[in-house]
Structure formats: C-alpha cells, structure tokens
Amino acid sequence: MPLRDTHVTLAHGGGGQAMRDLIEEVFAPVFGSETAEDQARVTHPSLAEPGARLAITTDGYTVSPLEFPGGDIGKIAVCGTVNDLAVGGARPLWLSAAFIIEEGAEIALLSRIARSMRMEAEVAGVAIVTGDTKVVERGKGDGVFVSVTGVGVIAPGRDLAARLIRPGDVAIVNGPLGDHGAAILAARGELALSADIRSDCAALGHLMEAALEAAPGIRAARDATRGGLAAALNEMALAAGVGVALDEGAIPVRPEVQGMCEILGLDPLYLANEGTLVLFVPEDQSGDALSAMRARPEGAGAAIIGRAVAERPGMVTMNTAFGGSRIVDMPLGEQLPRIC
Template sequence: MALRDSHVTLAHGGGGKAMRDLIEEVFTSLFQPPGMEDQARLTSAALAAPGARLALTTDSFVVTPLEFPGGDIGKLAICGTVNDLAVGGAEPLWLSAAFIIEEGTEIALLRRIAATMADEARAAGVRIVTGDTKVVERGAADGLFITTTGVGVIPPGRELSAAAIRPGDRLLVNGGLGDHGATILAARGDLALSTDLQSDCAALGHLMAAVLKAAPGARAARDATRGGVAAVLNEMAEASGVGLVIEEEALPLRAEVVGLCEILGLDPLYLANEGRLVVVVPEAEAEAALGAMRACPEGAGAVAIGRAVADHPGQVRMTTRFGGSRIVDMLVGEQLPRIC
C-alpha cells in the first residue's frame, strides 16, 4: 500500500505521486473505471433503438454531518443522481464523480465513503466511469463536497412530463415522508435530540422501472429532495395547470418525524427526502402502480396521497383531518441548510 498518510494534505491535490496514490487506492481501486484516460468512452445497446434518447443530469452534494444514520454523503451522491435519471423515465447507466476535499480530512473517512459509493452504484446497476479530485485549504470546503453527473437512456416512446397531468390522476408516494431531513437534524447534535430515525436514502431506478412496467400510462414522477413533497407538488401543479389535492390522513408520516417537527415548529411536508418519489398515474393504473411499488423494498410503504383536480389550477391544497382545507405553498427560505 503506497498511501501511508492518515489525513489529506495539499500534496494530495498537487498532481504528483501523492495525488496518484490517493486516487488509485481510495477511488479507482473500488470504482474500477474502464481505462484511465481523460474521458470515459461509452457504448450501450440501448442507444441503438430507433428513437432512444440520452438523459443527462448533474448535482452537487453537501451535507453536515458527512456520515449519518442510514447513509453518508457518498450514498447521497449515487442515489440522488440515479433518482434524477429514473424519475424522467431513463435507465441509469453511467456516473462521473468529482470530489473537492478539504485539507486535513481523514483518509479513513474517504475510504468509507468511496466504498459506500461503489456498493450503491453496483446495487443500482450503474458504473462510475470517470471522475476528478481537488484538494483545497483547511476551512475552505467543510470536509468534502461531491459532484456527480449521470447519463442514462430513455427508451423510444416514453415521455414523462408534469405537463401531462390531468384531472382525476392519482398522486402516489413510495413510503414515509421527511425521514432524511429529520435524521440529519437529529444527527447534528445541536438540540440534544435522540431518535431511532434513519435516512430514507435509496436508489429508486429499479422501483421506477417496475412502476413504468405496471403503469405504462404514468404521467410524471419527481424525487422529493430539497423542499420536500410540498415543493414537488407545487412544481407539478404549476407545470400542468391543474389543481392538486392531498389528504392529511393519507400522508405516511412516522410518529418520530411528526414529534420532532412539533417540537421545532417545522412542517414535515417541507422536509427533504432522499429515497422518496411522487408518481402521478391515471386513476385506472393506480392500483397496479401501488402493487409494483410495494413489491420493491424501497416501496413497501407506498400509498396514494391525493389526486389532480380541475379546481384551483396551479395550486396545491390539503384536506385536513378535521375536514377543512389549507393551501400547501412553496417553501420560503430553507428549513434546514446543508442537508443534501
């Protein structure tokens, strides 16, 4: 083993032997990219189908703490990028990963995060094919930032778009809401809160493929990350020009999440999720889509939470437990910073 340092130094970003050792022993030994050129050269039989399209997404990940119950920043990076491709109807295939590492970061921590990324990529059926590392001075990066770019293929004839939502369509989610945001808040330790919560962080490519097979008429899907389910629903209502109604009684919320939000004055609808998506399907396909979700580990808690309506176009409303109605608006500001 050539890498003997316990912490990252500026030399590990200098382009010499120290940098090569860091990249080879911490990253490429696990990711096993095809070749070591300055670019990945990609081929797939899926691209040969007439009408197939490439899908491309990119995202940067920042979270405090870097490791938390149920995951770490590496798991967030893989799952978040896979999910952004999957909800657009693409089959995720390839990822790039770029790391900005703060001087003084423990190399053992980097090894754990890289191992998580390799495991998650393998489980999701994607390959990390290229990447980059940069080292910045102490205090300039809060430990570690990761940027991932994903490439997938959308099969011919598949077109998911929020603009396609119609009155009568059903709104489905694949499990409990707000777990990631609540977990990160508790993990920071600032409020001396003790919970058994774990992040819902998960790659949803396999689940989304099952939904599309069971409900080929699916209109749209979004993963409910920053801004939570409330943000996703408002984006869908605005893009489609229809109204959306959700039922408070139907929302899958853990008692721990509700309790934490009550203590801190937060609304769980705005808490980030990293393994939850909202899928809109025609009424006739709702039960088939729910069945497909529930057959996947990541969708065991799938439920219908509401429907699209012709009333109040572009607006999201919630029917409360007491029979009243309230507007669910976009979040103003940020409930929790540095969360994904």
C-alpha cells in the same frame, strides 16, 4: 508507493506523486482503474434502439454531517443522481464523480465514502466510469463535496413530464416522508434530540421501472428532495396548470418524525427526502402502479395521497384531519441547510 498519510494535504491535489498515491490507494481499488482516464468511452445495446434518447443530469452534494444514520455523502451522491434520471423515465447507466476535498480530511473517511458509492452503484445497476479529485485549503471546503453527472437512456415512446398531468390523475408516494431531514437534524446533535431515525436514502431506478412496466401511462414523477413533497407538488401543479388536492390522513409519516416536527414546529411536507418520489398516474392504472411499488422494498410503504383537480390551477391544497382545508405553499427556503 503505499499511501502513508492519514489526512489529506495540499500535495494530494498537486498533480504529482502524492496525488497519484491518493487516487491509487483510495479511489482506483474501489471504482476501477478505468476511472483514472480523463473521459469514459461507453456503449450499451439500448442506445441502438430507434427513438431511444439520452438523459443527462448533474448535481452537487453537500451534507453535514458527512456520515449519518442510513447513509453518507457518497450514498446521497449516487442515489440522488440515479433518482433524477429515474423519475424522468430514464434507465440510469453511467455516473461521473468529482471530489472537492478539504485539506485535513481523513483518508479513512474518503475510503468509506468511496466504498459506499461503489456499493450503491452496484445496487442501482450503474457504473462509475470516470472522475476527478481536487484539494482546497483548510477551512475552504468543509470536509468533502461531491459532484456527480449521470447519464441514462429513455426507452422509445416513453415520455414523462409534469405538463402531461390531467385532472383526475392520482398522486402516489412510495413511502413515509421526512426521514432524511429528521435523521440529519438528529445526527447534528445541536438540539439534544434523542430519536432513532434513519435517512430514507435509496436509489429508485428499479422502483420506477417496476411502476412503469405495471402502469405505462404514468404521467410524471419527481423525487422529493430539498423542499420536500410540498416543493415537488407545487412545481408539478404549476407546470401542468392543475390543482393538487391532498388527503392529510393518507400521507405516510413515521411517528418519530411526526413527533420531532411537533416539538420543533416543522412540517413533514417540507422536510427533505433522499429516497422518496411522488408520481401521477391515470386513475384506471393507479392500482397497478401501487401494487408494483409495494412489491419492492423501496416502495413497501407506497400510498395514494391525493389527486390532480381542475380547481385552483397551480395550487396545492390539503384536506385536514379536522375537516378543513389549507394551502400547501411552495417553501421560501430550506428548513434545514446543508441537507444533501
């Protein structure tokens, strides 16, 4: 029976015909009928390689607004999960998606989110193989929440971990910082800001594979999401027992983002990103890693921003443009809630 409703009702989560209609009209045409099964049965040649390991990650996604310049909650859900796998050295392969939908949500919005997820999955080279849908009462779900579990395969002999970072290793980011946080802030319209800023939301699996092929000695990588680059680097410094020294002049930030931060008293180092990673690589392989990253669109703005040092283990410091130095602390909380 064709779906005639324009908005989600509690009946769409009741397990009956209304729910079947919603799934068949909105999700099955986009993700494929196999996602209607309660489990996915998958196989891949890489699983047969001696020493290959499975990598599994899971995350929940909540963003306001649900659609924004450069993306939507569906795009974030796919890219964020893919990136969590990729920065650990895994090749992302499969995703499972669960939707928590608030009564009253627009069916057309759900369709756009689903199509966005399919498009990003195709770009990232992953398959959405199973899923689930639940509906909650009006006022208890804030639109749509998405939870995604990702599975990938780590090639034999590959081991990326922050504990492996050594003094002298070079820190590289793949592009400008803070685009996502700034785009969400502008999209909310609460501060009457006029800025043409798009989220950096992107899947980074192909970028990581290119970097690892060019520089197999990469020690570790993190995606700089909530808490921004500052949180990612502090976590890595603590895990490795090294200091991290940054060069403020080398850190890429778009003028629009920098201007917004100056107006609002924010720091781009702490703004969320959804398509930005930082990696540490031995100095003798840093040029190869940088070139490989810059050869891909997701890494066109890649830059060396600092290095690991023996001094001040567990701390991140930055040499400022004025010739001084300051500590880049771990953030106490989010500068902006409901960001991803």
